[in-house]
Amino acid sequence: MSTAIESSTQPVSASPVVPAERRATSLILRAREFGIFGVLFLFVLFTSIAQPRFLSLQNIKFILIDTTVFALLAIGETLVIVSRNVDLSVGSVLGVAAFVSSNLYQIDPGISIIVVFAVGIGVGLACGLGNGILVAFGKVPSLVVTLATLYIIRGLDVLIVGGNQVVANALPSSFLAVASGSVLGIPVISIIVAAMVLLAAYYLRNFRSGRDLYAIGSNPSAAQLVGIPTSKRVLIAFVISGALAGLAGVIWASYYGTINSTAGNGYELQVVAAVVVGGVAIFGGSGSVVGAAIGALLLNTINSALYVLGVSAFWDQAIAGLLLLVAISLDKGIASYLAKVLRGRSRNHGA
Amino acid sequence: MTADHNADDFKAVALSLQHARKYFGAVHALEDATITLRKGEAHALVGENGAGKSTLVKILAGVHVPDSGVLEIRGQQIRLNSTREAIAAGVAVIYQEPTLFPDLSIAENVFMERQPTRRFGRIDYPTMERSVEEILAQLGIKLDPRRLCLGLSIAEQQIVEIAKALSLKAEIVIMDEPTAALSSAEVDRLLAVIESLKRSNVAIMFISHRLEEVYRICKRVTVMRDGRYVLSDATSNVSQDQLVRAMVGRDLEIRSATSDAPTGAEMLKVEHLTEEGVFSDVSFSVRAGEVVALAGLVGAGRTEVATAIFGIRRYDFGAVTVGGKRLRRGAPLEAMRSGIGLVPEDRRQQGLVMEMSIARNVGLGSMKKLSHFGLLNSGRENSLAQEWGARLQLKYGRIGDSVETLSGGNQQKVVLAKWLARSPKVLIVDEPTRGIDVGTKAEVHRLILELARQGVAVLVISSELPEVLALADRIVVMREGRLVREFARKDATEELIVEAATVSGGVAA
Incomplete structure (x- = not known):
């Protein structure tokens, strides 16, 4: 209400200099993504001064693989959040896909790795399809749907796993190599996922169906008016999110080797935090996959730094939470500042 | 209805809708809608709220399919099943x-x-940005x-929509009350855009409650009432009085010449704010x-x-006095207690709680009076609302219905009732009739004048000059944050007020 009143009465002096402002606003937009690079840099700097072991090749590799799993989840989560929805079930999906796929080796040790990946992705895709149908066609808010499936899928996971678990001995080395293989010290899987992130970013920017997701998140009723197939797009976003969570599950299994029914527990909030810290607006309409992936990198770096510094895991979560708060309030601040600048600019043009 | 000899009648028909009917269950939204739009011409559609204009627009937009009737576009019979079509x-x-x-x-x-797309x-x-640049330049x-x-x-948002229409090469542009929320400088700009659309041979349907605009840009006008078209003619053949009569189906009384200048005590005094x-x-200042x-x-x-007087907005200097008592700044509760009421500009956002019932909305300002030991007595709330509903001739289904179900004019009456139930000494009304149809507008005017007769000091903010002239005893004109002129009603004309509001280069909005 108060903004509505203020909006008509911007003091004239508030309008910025005309030629510079375009550059200024695009800088701000970019700052949303790259500001966190600054934070990341500072964190790495301070931690490595305090504890040089932090920058060991082994540790960097750990961080990268952890980030890889989260970046995969973040791609899907970004698609979903940009369309003004949220997917809280990704942690559970990751868990069930990790077990179901790797458990195939206990049933048939000679099974092809392609089948294992296909099954993991398929399980995730099926979960995503369920979420998507309920949200897009059942018109149930995604927060409710995926909160429910978070528990349902975890429950199924516990049922399937029973007292059982998959251990590394049961897994062939070719499967374990998926997460451990590296080129010049960089895990291959990280390179592949980085390419996927760039691909997803290119897709969201340059294809109509990608822009549709932003449009839906920016103004759902307008999206319907211009004829965007809203339900179909939202459904697909959830399906992709599910499938990527399934893929992340398989990679997770390959990385840890030991899979029980707690795999991926609590990941959903970390993913949402990474995405939002990475500059994706929590109420949809703006943000990028690249930002989200950088957000994932930042959160995992912080996790690792705290571990290396010997800080208790409690701080880990508290700091993730704090970052989330900072990111969201910064996001709000930037949005309203941007609105102000843009309003001033149209004033200049309008006169 | 006559005037078939007019040369412009030979302009090609872009769209014609004959005898369209649309029922929603038992609600007869449209009984008989008939309208013909011609290329390069603006055609006004006027009528009170609830006359069926919106339903007609939605039929042409492909949102609703009429139950019966014939729609032809460029001579081809067509059925629009979706907005896409x-x-x-x-x-x-x-x-x-x-x-x-x-x-x-x-x-x-x-x-x-x-x-526009490239390969894959x-x-x-x-390309996309260049073509939008060209359209905006046009x-x-x-x-x-x-x-x-x-x-x-x-x-500016409307301009973007118009640019969209042009990029679609739309030959028929329907504008649903585009000017309702615009300042007069913006209205002028929009009307200029409409003129350029006409020159590009676009057929325009223009819906507005402001008849001056209708006469300024429209060649033809169609009047709707109760879901039927009641008149369709060249604007040059119909006087404003005839139009209004056709819209409401009865004559409107316009306030007779000035009643005696009021001589009550000074109720509201604003100094150097x-x-x-x-x-x-x-x-x-405003007298009782x-x-x-x-x-x-x-x-x-x-x-x-207005909002500074009421205390929602803080001011830096100055004083507001109500009935001799100086108000603290930024204290709306104190302002209310001292007897000020504020009917805000945006009734949906600021004046009402849309999801709540009529009774609850009316009672919102009188919670203390309506409750016993902190518990709200809904019986008393209902009877208060019913009493005011009757006095203001509120048209509603049940008193427990949410205010969303009411028309704009009746919603405004609910806001008024909320304040009147507190028997205010000073009432500030901001754009009291924005988006309200002609008939209800007259009722709201009558109400405001009646209040003044009972001794309430009324401050009206309005962008519609006929309204200002119809209501005010005195007119204070603001420009760029300052008071620039004051007129007694007998000295004021629309021209003088416009001059005072815009002089010195003019473009203030």
């Missing part, structure tokens, strides 16, 4: 409050779902196609029984002064 048929609708994507650029908003379906941004508007729509004024950069040195109008362009600072 309407767009494909060359019909573009511009709504009063455009629905854009704030997070996307102007160019993307214009071309959403139709972006990739969006061709440079409309004589300076806006960067790459900027986000976040922060565009309503007028200043908020840096917004308004400065605003001083005036007097109606003072605060006139000026949108953006002149009128609403800001």
